[in-house]
Structures are given as C-alpha cells and as structure tokens.
Amino acid sequence: MATLVAAIFVACATAHLLGIPTSPFAPAEGEVRLQDLGSIVVDTNFADVVDEHGQTLIPPTLKEFAQTFAQDLHEFAIDVPVKLGESPVKGSYFLTLGDPVKYRDAAGRESPEGYTLSVSAAGITITGASPLGVWWGTRTILQQAVLSNGSIPLGTAVDTPGWGTRGMMLDAGRHYYPPEFLVDLCAYMSYFKQNTFHLHLSDNLYNNVDLYTRQRSLELYARFRLWSDSPVVAGLNKFKNESYTRQQFDFIQSSCASRGVTLLPEIEAPGHALVFVQWKPELGLSTDLSLLNISNPKTIPTMKTVWSTFLPWFQTKTVHIGADEYTADVNDYNDFVNAMADHIHTVSNKSTRIWGTFPPKYNQSGYTNIYQNVSIQHWEYFEDNPLYDYIENNYTVLNSDDSFYVVNKWSGSYPQTVNLTRTFEGNPSNRGLWYPYIFDISNKTNNPLREDSLVLGEVAPLWNDYGPNSSVYSEAFYAWKDGIPALADKQWGGNLTREEFGHAFNALLPFIPAQNLERRVRSKSSTILDYTFNSLSLLRANGTQTVADRSGNAYDGWTDCPSDSANSSLTVSPSCSMITPLSSKGRNYTLTLSLRIDNLDPAIDATIIAGADSTLMLTPNITLFTGGEYYRLNTSIPLYQRVELSLIGRGNQTFAKIDTSLEVEFKTGIGINGEHFQWEPIAIEAPLKIVGGLGCGWNGKVFDLRLSNSI
Ligand SMILES: *[C@@H]1O[C@H](CO)[C@@H](O)[C@H](O)[C@H]1NC(C)=O
Ligand SMILES: *[C@@H]1O[C@H](CO)[C@@H](O)[C@H](O)[C@H]1NC(C)=O
Ligand SMILES: *[C@@H]1O[C@H](CO)[C@@H](O)[C@H](O)[C@H]1NC(C)=O
Ligand SMILES: *[C@@H]1O[C@H](CO)[C@@H](O)[C@H](O)[C@H]1NC(C)=O
Ligand SMILES: *[C@@H]1O[C@H](CO)[C@@H](O)[C@H](O)[C@H]1NC(C)=O
Ligand SMILES: *[C@@H]1O[C@H](CO)[C@@H](O)[C@H](O)[C@H]1NC(C)=O
Ligand SMILES: *[C@@H]1O[C@H](CO)[C@@H](O)[C@H](O)[C@H]1NC(C)=O
Ligand SMILES: *[C@@H]1O[C@H](CO)[C@@H](O)[C@H](O)[C@H]1NC(C)=O
Numbered sequence: 001m002a003t004l005v006a007a008i009f010v011a012c013a014t015a016h017l018l019g020i021p022t023s024p025f026a027p028a029e030g031e032v033r034l035q036d037l038g039s040i041v042v043d044t045n046f047a048d049v050v051d052e053h054g055q056t057l058i059p060p061t062l063k064e065f066a067q068t069f070a071q072d073l074h075e076f077a078i079d080v081p082v083k084l085g086e087s088p089v090k091g092s093y094f095l096t097l098g099d100p101v102k103y104r105d106a107a108g109r110e111s112p113e114g115y116t117l118s119v120s121a122a123g124i125t126i127t128g129a130s131p132l133g134v135w136w137g138t139r140t141i142l143q144q145a146v147l148s149n150g151s152i153p154l155g156t157a158v159d160t161p162g163w164g165t166r167g168m169m170l171d172a173g174r175h176y177y178p179p180e181f182l183v184d185l186c187a188y189m190s191y192f193k194q195n196t197f198h199l200h201l202s203d204n205l206y207n208n209v210d211l212y213t214r215q216r217s218l219e220l221y222a223r224f225r226l227w228s229d230s231p232v233v234a235g236l237n238k239f240k241n242e243s244y245t246r247q248q249f250d251f252i253q254s255s256c257a258s259r260g261v262t263l264l265p266e267i268e269a270p271g272h273a274l275v276f277v278q279w280k281p282e283l284g285l286s287t288d289l290s291l292l293n294i295s296n297p298k299t300i301p302t303m304k305t306v307w308s309t310f311l312p313w314f315q316t317k318t319v320h321i322g323a324d325e326y327t328a329d330v331n332d333y334n335d336f337v338n339a340m341a342d343h344i345h346t347v348s349n350k351s352t353r354i355w356g357t358f359p360p361k362y363n364q365s366g367y368t369n370i371y372q373n374v375s376i377q378h379w380e381y382f383e384d385n386p387l388y389d390y391i392e393n394n395y396t397v398l399n400s401d402d403s404f405y406v407v408n409k410w411s412g413s414y415p416q417t418v419n420l421t422r423t424f425e426g427n428p429s430n431r432g433l434w435y436p437y438i439f440d441i442s443n444k445t446n447n448p449l450r451e452d453s454l455v456l457g458e459v460a461p462l463w464n465d466y467g468p469n470s471s472v473y474s475e476a477f478y479a480w481k482d483g484i485p486a487l488a489d490k491q492w493g494g495n496l497t498r499e500e501f502g503h504a505f506n507a508l509l510p511f512i513p514a515q516n517l518e519r520r521v522r523s524k525s526s527t528i529l530d531y532t533f534n535s536l537s538l539l540r541a542n543g544t545q546t547v548a549d550r551s552g553n554a555y556d557g558w559t560d561c562p563s564d565s566a567n568s569s570l571t572v573s574p575s576c577s578m579i580t581p582l583s584s585k586g587r588n589y590t591l592t593l594s595l596r597i598d599n600l601d602p603a604i605d606a607t608i609i610a611g612a613d614s615t616l617m618l619t620p621n622i623t624l625f626t627g628g629e630y631y632r633l634n635t636s637i638p639l640y641q642r643v644e645l646s647l648i649g650r651g652n653q654t655f656a657k658i659d660t661s662l663e664v665e666f667k668t669g670i671g672i673n674g675e676h677f678q679w680e681p682i683a684i685e686a687p688l689k690i691v692g693g694l695g696c697g698w699n700g701k702v703f704d705l706r707l708s709n710s711i
C-alpha cells in the first residue's frame, strides 16, 4: 500500500517539471545525461527562420539561438558543436519547428512561443512554434539539468506561455545603469522565460511645487538617457557619461534580443517631463514645470522632433510615450497622446503605449478619446479601471498594477522587493492564485476572464523615486532577485507553490548563464585571494613581477612597484601599480589591506584600490565611490603608520574597520522630495583590480591584501 501511494505521488509530482516556470510534462521511465549529448543539430529547413510575430524587429534565427544555447552549455563545461541536419541524430539535440496550431495562449490564440520538448534515450528534440519557442525549450533543458544533477528525465513537455508580454520595467530615468548591467539583467530574465524589458529612459525627481522655487525646479535632477549628436536635440541631454549612445543602445537591444528579450523603450511626456522643460523652459506649465504645457504651439512639434530623432534606434514594434500622471487639462492630454501616436505610426510604423491616466468617455460631446490602438499600461485604480474603462472599450491592457511595484531602497508607500506572498497567493477570491489577468488582487469583480484576449500580460516596475544616490547599480538586481523568477512563473502561467519556488530558485541561482550580477568569484575555500609582498617572484620580460596568490586559487597578480624586502612590502606610488586578475566581489566579502600612507595629494581623491564596480578612496575621509556617487565615512587613516583597513560587505550593508576598532557603516543620505534626508544602508561591491598607478594620489606601502567571503 505504502509503495502504491508513493508511486501515485511520484506520478502526480512529475506531471509537470518543477522549473521556473513549470512546464507540463508527461514523464517516461529513465533519463538522459547532458554529458552524453554530443552535438546540436539545427534542422536545415528552418535554420534561417525567424519569429516575426513577437515585438522585436531583430529576432534571431533558429541557428543563432542554437549557437547561444551552445555558449550556455559551455558554461557547464559541455562543449558541443552546432551542425545543420535534416533529422535527429542519436545522442544529439535536434532543434526544429513544427505546426504552431497546437500552441495556444490563455486566450486560445496560436502562440509563437510554444514548444515541445521530447526527451528519449536517443536524444532530445525541441520543436518550436517558432525559433523563440525553441529558445524557451532550451531554458527548460538547462534548468532541469541543474535540478536533476546533470540529467533530463525522459518524457514529453508541450508548453506554451499564457501571455505574450512577460517582463520587468526599470526606471533608468532617475538612476543611470551601465549597458553591461542591463544586458546581464536580460540574461537573468531570459533564463526564466521573460520576453520584455521595458526601459524608462527619462524622468525627474518629484517637483515639490509647494517647496521649490522656479529656479530650484530648473536645477532639480532630471535626465534623458539617450545621447545623440543631432543638432535638433542639442542641449536636451547634458550628461553623456550617464547616457546611451546609439552604439551602446544597439548593443543592449541586440544582446537582449539574442536571448529572446525585447527592449521596450519609454520616453516620458507630458508628465514627468522636467528634462524637456529644463531644455526649453517655455514648454513647461508655469504651475508645475515637470508638466508640459500642451497648449503652447511648440510643445507637440518639439516632442515629435525628439521621437523622430530616436525612433530609428528602436528595434521594437511598440514604443512607450509615458503619458503618466498628467494633472493638467485632459483634452490637451488626449490630443497630445493621439498626435504622438499618429506621428510615431507615420514615421516608423510603430504602435504606441501609455500609462493608464485619463480613461475614455463615451457619449460626451467635445471629448476626444485616445485611439483604441494605443495600448494601455494599467498601474493604479485611482487612475483607471482596466476592465470597465479599457478592456470593455476594446483597448488592449498590460497589467502593471502597483500591487507589484518596487521602489528602490526606501519609500513611504511601496515595498523594496517584490511581494512574494502576493505573487504566490495573490488573490484570495481566486483560490490563492495570481496571474496577469488579475488586475485587482482583492476584488474579483474588477478582473476580466483569464481567456480575455485584450490582456497583454504583465510587466512589473522598479522605480527610483529618490534618485541616483539611493542605490548602487546592483541593488536594482537585488530588489528583483527573487521577484523576477517568481513573477516569471505566474506570467507564463506556471504552477509553482512558494515552497517549490524556494527550492528550485536556490538550486538554479548559481547556474544562470551569461551574467554575473552577484559578482561571484570562484574559490576553493573561504579565502579567495591572499597576497603578501615579502617574496615577489618571477621577473617578467615586460618588467613586471608576479605576486603569488597564497589562497590556492592561483589568482596571481602582477606589479611593477619596487618591493621593500626589509619591510616585506610593496612601495606604491602614482608611477607604479599592482594588478590582480579579479575586478569586483559582491556580497558577502571581507577585503583587508595592510598599508602605510606616507603622502596624500590634497588636490585629488586618493585611490587606494579600484575595481569595476567601486573605488576605495581617501578624500581624505574613507570613501567608497561608485556609480558617480561618493559614500563617505567620518573617519580617515592616520599617516606614517601601518594600519589594517578592512572593507566588509555583509548582506545589504557595507562597513569599514581600522585595526581592531569598531566597524563603521557606509550609509547614504537620500533626499526625500526636498523635505528631509533618509539615511539608509548601501551595498557596495569590493574593488579588486588595481592598487596605485597614475593619478592614484598617494605614496606609501602595502604589506598584504586579502579577500575572503567570510564576514
Ligand atoms: C550526480 O551525478 C554524478 C555523475 O554525473 C554522480 O557521481 C553523483 O553520484 C550524482 N549525485 C546524485 C545525488 O545523484
Ligand atoms: C500655456 O501656454 C499658453 C500658450 O503659450 C499660455 O497662454 C498659458 O499661459 C500657458 N499656461 C501655463 C499654466 O503656463
Ligand atoms: C507595419 O507594421 C505592421 C504591424 O507590425 C506590419 O504588419 C506591416 O507589415 C508594417 N508595414 C510596413 C510598411 O512595414
Ligand atoms: C468594441 O468591439 C465590439 C465588438 O467588435 C463592438 O460591438 C463595440 O461597439 C466596441 N466598443 C467600442 C467602445 O468601440
Ligand atoms: C536589508 O537586509 C535586511 C536583512 O536581510 C532586510 O531586513 C532589509 O529589508 C533589507 N533592506 C533592503 C532595503 O533591502
Ligand atoms: C504582501 O502581500 C500580502 C498578500 O497580498 C499582504 O497581505 C502583505 O501585507 C504584503 N506584504 C507587504 C510587505 O506589503
Ligand atoms: C468590487 O468591484 C466592483 C466593480 O468595480 C464594485 O462595484 C464593488 O464596489 C467592489 N467591491 C468592493 C468591496 O470594493
Ligand atoms: C498548470 O496547471 C494546469 C492545471 O493542472 C495545467 O493545465 C497547465 O498546463 C500547467 N501549466 C504549466 C505551465 O505548468
């Protein structure tokens, strides 16, 4: 009896694969080991086919997706060639396309993203409704291999996402993020089968009109992140180092697209539009300069010029014009949205999306509604009711209800991470399940049917309400670290429970390809790097010497600084440096430097050690510099004295310690709407690349350098 119960349990438990998201699965007896599959065979008949039904205008071919899959396998030390062939080969993957008719979304429509995964002892065949469907099938394989110790159970999965728009929105207007960070985020999202990355490219801090003078508003933090040399937008963007050039934007879009993720750009107006008013002050409403004065005859032409300049950059069929939280005249607003939608369609044949703001009104003369082909991104019930205002009037609606909003680091109203309880148990009136058609988590009457074809999917935003010094780049990732995979399961239509999610996520996290958002460093023990300078070895032809790493990880460094054998130290100055093969280490870490400072150049920020994500400085206070911001302690280092300086990254906090003194925490003072400062932790990666060198601003000695992941 006990055996039978166990057998039934196993059968039920394996009726879907417990990946993120889950995949429906009909299991057979046995498994195939990834190690035993020797090549990826791409069906010759479809190698150059692309999916034209998705939002991207640069869809990869089946063969290109196969090559990216091969790169991912390489990260598991599995090297397989990509070949062309007419049919499956024993001991291989076979990637092909099949009849799309069997892959249906929640509304019962054909979905290009569906796939069939057939795993037999002879090999694995993925048959996609399109190349994108095949790509999602490869994600299932990578995940199952991690979850099943390098093997895939035999059986068949026929899997289709319920909704076509699945993803996240990042506020890159009030906080800059480097291109590489965005590309890593796409890789992370793609692993969980999200296909949309909405990038909010312009915004400003809240214009507190009760408090700010006109002049202060005109100086308030406001940014436009695209950089063009075109004279028609000269002066709009004054911050090239915190912007995306055409080349960088192409890199972001094509990297994301290569993993099935479409970058959806947003340029925000006529609200949150202070950056345009700082450019052309006559375009602002005198009552609130963050709002455009649409009745000024120059406003719409100016915004058309901006869009004409940047539309050729955008490799997507839909663009976002913002149109959020406009509080001035509704008729002006509707005219603005329609004029922009017309312009965008005429110039580029693209569709337009807006945030739900002023719902349509019927049977009211003199009121022009927004075109029904403008898609609506619903976010709050005080703005609109997505079902009654939009869906019932034939608008398509994307669910971005603020029940899944995240505001980075601090907010008076929103959480700092995605609410996982809500993700897994969201709607009590719907037996505890949340999916993209659930706009209102507490009132079922407000929700359309699951199969309503006007529900596009869900995109969950992360806002940087309090600007650039609230967080470092990676804190956007940490705010979403478990939220992305959790939401991804539900956006697809998956069935994970919170408990299953926890197990799967912890197992998968270290194996997500093509990104290192956590800045992990491989190490044999808790000591990652251990240099002393008493015995430099091996003088190189280029005049550098090897610094032996005693950790056992062989992270040997190089230096052209003279060693001082009497003091067992390296003599560091602006004319020499010490370089490690590492660059950055994420939480948790302890970085310890024993050093003696003999001279600090008062004219510049002295750099003790610099890395890809941060720089440790003496300004002269001990300072971490990252993302263009300084985070200073009220402590400095005594001169002419050997001290041991430790930097500690512990969870979401960062500390420094000198010798055996108490730890002091780096904190950030976040300005809240000009009203007060909020002091919060800041989690900064350890800088690991270079000590000394041109412009370092100090002379002295380094006795040892150690990095550990114990805290
Ligand atoms: C995992 O697979 C390896 C061989 O690939 C095997 O040695 C090991 O015993 C397996 N572990 C478990 C828990 O099955
Ligand atoms: C908006 O612009 C119009 C036309 O230029 C002007 O008459 C009006 O005063 C402006 N309104 C505000 C509030 O700035
Ligand atoms: C315009 O876009 C639509 C929808 O994406 C597409 O079907 C159509 O072929 C495009 N027309 C042109 C001229 O590119
Ligand atoms: C929405 O579409 C339905 C069916 O095509 C039509 O009967 C109805 O009038 C439309 N409603 C509006 C507001 O356009
Ligand atoms: C920082 O981490 C602590 C402990 O894990 C947690 O309670 C807190 O909410 C985190 N803060 C932020 C802003 O994420
Ligand atoms: C998370 O969501 C649940 C269910 O909606 C709710 O009860 C809880 O208060 C939320 N937690 C936070 C921190 O907002
Ligand atoms: C639920 O939504 C319906 C439709 O909008 C509304 O009539 C009703 O008052 C709401 N119920 C509650 C308890 O808010
Ligand atoms: C989720 O469960 C339902 C009901 O068992 C099933 O029809 C569906 O295929 C499952 N979806 C996924 C993605 O596992």
Ligand SMILES: *[C@@H]1O[C@H](CO)[C@@H](O)[C@H](O)[C@H]1NC(C)=O
Residues within 6 Å of the ligand: 540, 541, 542, 544, 558
């Ligand atoms: C010096 O040469 C070694 C190889 O011998 C190389 O690894 C190192 O990067 C070189 N250093 C510099 C500063 O060029």
Ligand SMILES: *[C@@H]1O[C@H](CO)[C@@H](O)[C@H](O)[C@H]1NC(C)=O
Residues within 6 Å of the ligand: 176, 241, 242, 627, 628, 629
């Ligand atoms: C960009 O340049 C400005 C002006 O020099 C500087 O204040 C800011 O820190 C820089 N930003 C970054 C991310 O380095």
Ligand SMILES: *[C@@H]1O[C@H](CO)[C@@H](O)[C@H](O)[C@H]1NC(C)=O
Residues within 6 Å of the ligand: 621, 632, 633, 634, 635, 636
């Ligand atoms: C540097 O530290 C001193 C105390 O040692 C403090 O008074 C000063 O405000 C700090 N400077 C900055 C810019 O944080």
Ligand SMILES: *[C@@H]1O[C@H](CO)[C@@H](O)[C@H](O)[C@H]1NC(C)=O
Residues within 6 Å of the ligand: 587, 588, 650, 651, 711
């Ligand atoms: C870092 O340490 C904290 C405890 O301070 C722990 O909660 C967290 O899981 C650790 N993070 C990593 C990545 O090890």
